[in-house]
Amino acid sequence: MEKLDRAFYLRDTVTVARELLGKRLCHWVGGALVAVEITETEAYTGVEDKACHSYGGRRTRRTQALYREGGHAYVYFIYGMYDLFNVVTESAQAPCAVLVRGARPVPGCEDAIAWLRFRKEYGELTPAQRRGLLDGPGKVCRGLGITREHNGMDLLGEELFIGAGASLGREFSIGVGKRINIGYAMEAVDFPYRFYCRFGDSDCKK
């Protein structure tokens, strides 16, 4: 499968966050290629964004991956329980990233369905259950088997990458809103940096 190239990730973070909607996030794991379609993202725009881990140029062991060139993974641990997957964007001088907040299984991708079913220990999955496997940033990592071991990984490699093709699902428009759970971020709480798929009848947000 053709992958998004470096140039895609080196662009403006908000643009990348919008354009990642509908793209296929893929992880080769356990002998299966697990592919899901991204339905919700948030942009974290770097040193001037109080909600971003690199705000003010903060550079610690945790934030190191943010200072890589665009197209790398930034995976960090939160709330004592969850790993969250981000796509690093822009140049190495601009520590920005896009948080993947939600996804859904790609129709017809049986490897992914089998993997997700295994993760949830379900026999069969209703459409609602399939959606519920990936409808939060912690669930995206759990569902795809992404952990902190993937922190800093190059998304142009073979194991973890994002497909360049158009969405396999239905057409959608882009919904915009404020980011979730960043109440501490002063003026940045109101930035319209959350993006989600709108499918006419139903939105991909809770």
Added chain:
DNA sequence: CTTGCGATTCTA
């Protein structure tokens, strides 16, 4: 070394 708290999820 200590401590406050978080880009969440699940249950009620």
Added chain:
DNA sequence: AGAATCGCAAGG
């Protein structure tokens, strides 16, 4: 609305 649960980052 609250608990679970622990690494990170800041401060002493």
